[in-house]
Amino acid sequence: MRRRKDRGTGAMLAALAMTLTAIVIGALALVTVPSASAATLFGDDFEDGNSTGWSGSGGSWSVVTDGSRALRQSGTSADARTLAGAGWSDQAVQARVKPISFNGSGRNVAILARAQSTSAYYYLGLSNSGSVVLGKRTGGAPVTLASAPATVTAGTWYTLRLEAFGTTLRGFVDNVQVVTATDTGYSSGRAGLAGYYASASFDDVLVTDVGGPSQPPSTPTITPLPPGVCPTSGTPVGFASVNAWGRSGTTGGAGGSTVEVDTAGELISAIAQTAPLNICVRGMITVPAGMYNVASNKSIVGVGSDAGITGGGLNVGLAVDDAITSPPANAVNNVIIRNLTFRNANDDSINVQMFSHHVWIDHNDMCCGYDGLVDIKRGSSYVTVSWNHVHNHTKNMLLGHDDGAGAQDIGRLKVSYHHNWFDQTPQRNPRVRFGEPVHVFNNYYYYNTDVGVACQANAGCMVEGNYFDRVEEPVSNSYAGPAGRCVARNNVFVNESGQPDCSGTVQEPSTYYGYTLDDPNSVKATVTAGAGVGKIG
Template sequence: MRRRKGRRAVSLLAAFTTAVAATLLGVLTLAAVPSASAATLFGDDFEDGDANGWSRSGGSWSVVTDGSRAYRQTGTSADARATAGAGWANQAVQARVKPIAFNGTGRHVAVLARAQSTSSYYFLGLSNAGSVVLGKRTGGGPVTLDSAPATVTAGTWYTLRLEAFGTTLRGFVGGVEVVSATDASIASGRAGLAGHYASASFDDVLVTDVAGPTGPPPSPTVTPTVTPTVTPTVTVPPGSCPTSGSPVGFASVNAWGQNGTTGGAGGPTVEVDTAAELISAIGRSGPLNICVRGMITVPAGMHNVASDKTIVGIGSDAGISGGGLNIGLPADNAVTSPPADAVHNVIIRNLTFRGAADDSINVQMFSHHVWIDHNDLCCGYDGLVDIKRGSSYVTVSWNHTHRHTKNMLLGHDDGNAAQDTGRLKVTYHHNWFDRTPQRNPRVRFGEPVHVFNNYYLYNTDTGVACQANAGCLVEGNYFERVEEPVTNSYAGPAGRCVARNNVFVEDSGAPDCSGSVQEASAYYGYTLDDPASVKAIVTAGAGVGKIGS
């Protein structure tokens, strides 16, 4: 198995939203990707610049730069295929696919499963006939097993996922099931990519095992709510929605009238799997635990989260695409002290964020006691996690951020001292900053900003940038291939930073720090992991599917 992570790429799911969803809605019955966790069998994002391990037949294949590095098939005069891996039976093959050109009608670009040879495999393709096609080849030409109408636009990225388990085949575009079939012709084989008389770029190939659904979930127990317009309360199957847990760091501190961060504790639990249900639930008043099932595509923009909410994903395949979450009142520069109605006590855990049209998670306007934990974030438009405008007592922990430039901003502007001075108290610990060039985080005014036990990998601009009189305590982190790991002279007014007990490997630079900083231990207790072990600890524990019930 080869498993690589790529640099910043175009939005995976926004492309699907604009080019496919409008056609599919109202035509298809949509189903979410199953949430059961799965073992990785193979992965390749081509960032090493080669395609070792791939066998090719027809066409002209090479690794090119297409946003990030990608595997491109440039010819349109051949039936081109590339396969990799082993003879797996039950497998899910996923890749980002960008059609470029088609030669003739009824052509397609596709991902392959159970490929036994260049003429025997199942495929899930985007066709220039205006459809998503699920089919097979068993020695002859392509045979369609199921199809659905769709607008396929050349030059647009789509995420395709083909599942083959037992005799069941299922095809997903952008996390939404659109085609399915039953067929027993091919029992096992390799994963693959194809351009059927078509050119395309392919990236972020991931193959996992898949056992298939375990049967329908038990019937939910419904408890009527007080107001008939409110989403009914649902008892979620035990163990599937991990709403318990407590933060380490500033989110645990007793301050501003809130003792620690408990989210929806004490309130009812609801399960949501549509955008309407999610948006309604996060905006409700009072404590509420919101269990997110599957990937939910929401309208572009950021959607407001009310106080006393726990928003947590079920399993490892739950998340939000197309938009983001906003924790805070509308921006107002005239407000210089925390208002009584500031949003507070919010937990966001175990969610995948993709393709946000603005920020994936935004915390603003004196919001406080927020815990952002064990999420997977990439490929949005602006920040992945931005905290600004006087917000404080926030912990950002155990997240995996990748393929995104503007990673995490703390304090939005050099001129915002009136709102930010004495606030922006944030803890960042055990996060994996994976090829995120900058803002890891970029800090203004906050003190202390505690950055400990994070793993930094190939951040090409800077790791921690501490500016505008901020005070950053950076300790026990592992920096790998980071030229400027910690600095208080990055851009604009200088800050202060203390860097201690960190590990710097693989041509990482030295800290550029000066000044003194408040100790985080004056606010809360914490235990540092051995920085030499941080890489292994964080890569094993950060991201989705890593927290218990």
Template sequence: MRTGTERGARPALAALVTAIGALLIGLLTAIPGASAATLFGDDFEGGDTAGWSRSGGSWSVVTDGSRALRQSGTSADARAIVGAGWTDQAVQARVKPISFNGTGRNVAVLARAQSTSAYYYLGLSNAGSVVLGVRNGGGLTTLASAGASVATGTWYTLRLEVFGTTLRGFVDGVQVVTATDPTFSSGRAGLAGHYAAASFDDVLVTDVGGPTGSPTPTPTVSVPPGTCATSGSPIGFASVNAWGRSGTTGGAGGPTVEVDTASELIAAIGQSGPLNICVRGMITVPAGMYNVASDKTIVGVGAGAGISGGGLNIGLPIDDAVTTPPANAVNNVIIRNLSFRNASDDSVNVQMFSHHIWIDHNDLASGYDGLIDIKRGSSYVTVSWNHLHNHTKNMLLGHDDGNGAQDIGRLKVTYHHNWFNATPQRNPRVRFGEPVHVFNNYYYYNTDVGVACQANAGCVVEGNYFDRAEEPVTNSYAGPAGRCVARNNVFVNESGQPDCSGTVQEPGSYYSYVLDDPNSVKSLVTAGAGVGKI
């Protein structure tokens, strides 16, 4: 069956297209924003590949249960594209991997294809993952990936949605990856076997809902007063007027929505425009990092809300060649009152010049990598009143000793009133940032190091309470030395002493703040840090 490119389709075939479109709508009712005006469909029952443009490989229609399009060679990068210059589109197909030639190969569906060498793709890789990426004339560039069991001889349904700069990938009806990328704004649909053989069937291209291609937002709900604190303002660097922003307001001015499923949450955080997102209950998401768009407040309802299994990514895809803040850097995001557990990577990651971010009153534990990592030129961030525990590699600020081109003059971050509870190291571990302001935090049983200031970073560490902290503050922990000023701190129960030298910019030249008496910090922070306290 073929529509969208073929004139004079017989009524029976047209009816079948409509039926498949209707079935798709039914299958996707759980996916926010799924809309189903059919743009193209092909089930290959006609026995030919008319309308398809092919490059590489060996393509033919075979019988594989029903008739299907087979790409049988594994020695080439094979692609087939079809259709018109669609803007916001969802490309879906049943895909059965047959064999792979080498490692890191994939079979994929394509969207916004400009040609057989320029497109977005969602693929099943023999590396044991689902990959979402872009190709623009050269090799494949991964934008996001998630672990998956990929077996040859098994049918999977892949669906790649593209709307605006947002990309979402689904496997068998479950969203597993998401990313943002501005490379292509429209194009055709397609299929690919990247040095891999596969069968493809039931190709269906539909539009993506909304007048501008954005997903249909979760309906606005009335949230009881006091249960979803969407108001509030940070102190510290997130409050500073810089980089074209005056402070951090998150979703202020936008609607308020409530989410309680993974698909609702992932769709909401990726929408464009200001939005207040109230998270109800502990939501388990598929493994991976999920992109947060600018102008979002994400806040838990009560003390039992959070995210398990994956994490939040605030920032554009990594690009080491970019050394100045891009105009489209993610900014103005607030994350509050959420518990994070068992993240497959970072619990919260801030990267690629993201700015004006406030991470406040969360409970973070038992992740795979960092609990809160801030890197690659990001700046004007406040991390406050969080309870961090049951985790070793706690927080990075700046990821690599050699990343000065992106980081020098940036990574301006305030950490205040956090409870570093038996977190051995990276509390935080700092590179290049100046000034990094660490004040009124409670450190308990940190068996390696508290604040490690290196790679010429400049840290002001003041008014903190160190309790059984082996090496509370140092600028000679590992790698190139930094600079630090430690003042007015309390050290008890066999805590070490600061190892600091050098001069550092004063945070007070950027913003106003008032120090709590460091002797009261333990009681203040243990009573006030974490969830259910705002």
């Protein structure tokens, strides 16, 4: 049974205090980030269970549970729109969109920008005619400004982004630009969502300012470094060390050249190169909003304790294709991400997807992004997440993105989480679907107000040797959605922490790799001293 709905006044005040602290920290971070970083104008992930601030016309809008809470337009018999926000000029509207059903041909589900009203706006839509449509409404039927062919599958989540700056409109699907147009009709307006005789779920709505395209150069000069200048050596513990799927452990850029990068163009070019490469990041690099693809055989390592990425995130994986249900030969693999600070990502800080494998995410400092800090999904496996300090962020780490993704996830999502400091991260520490075994050991949990480890959708979680400090619901296999299985052993619970809500059996991680479990009583001191940046070795 869940215990989290009825909290005492003290707990609610404490949670409010934590939220205000996070807001202050986020505001300070925005002040210190260079101006190239986009400022957030509006956001709604609907986790509060309501759609306050949205005003609609037509359709049937309500907050539902669709993986996480989302805003759904349920009917298909209306031209349904809902708007939020203010009269912004230059704006980028982004949301995750899942089409459900269409009524007739030439229908679409869309995000809206510069909306004057519910009948006057620009829109970027996924059409059941097999296309992405960039269009305009002026009170009558939709007018297409640009379109591009696309596979639109009902029941699949897509990330749409519509940028409007000056007279330029640009449309992106899953962080890839697919359409563009110019129009002088609307210079400002609100953001919105729409189902044009179609039903859909919408989640993670984000509106930022945008000053026009600022893409980095495609062929920057990257300076080679002599061996030994950048600390690229190291060996993971856990699933990233396992010999599987044609790989012998995780070595990153071993055997390749070593280069230094200190600009967005250099970084984005280096991580996309096909050859093995050790990439040393110097200083905080501001990248344009978006997720940037990391190719196989890369080590991306910060120099010192002040290196990192702000404004965007790293994507380890191929483009999303729900029709693929087994690991392809070209799946991204053998990637190391270490000793980096991540701030203010407009999506995920690190996303691992589409059967990527042998990935080691280690000794990073992460907070204040929009969506997940470390999300692992769509059949990815043999991943270790270790010695990271994650803090002041709600949607922390997701393993498995949807209750309906079993075709890609069952038998995969084998991930180890160890010696991480989950510091005031309310949920997803991690939230797990399908993976087995998922090994969560020797982590320090501090003041996670919603849940620690949530093990769902028949996942098998081994949770051992952790230190839970002020965590009301430390481990649960009945958090939300289909139940999972979990074994909790040899953990420490202090300062009004609850007890595990666990049942079932789980595969032993020791059948895959050897490990030494630290005394859980020493974990707080060990992890707070060793997790985060500037502490490799």
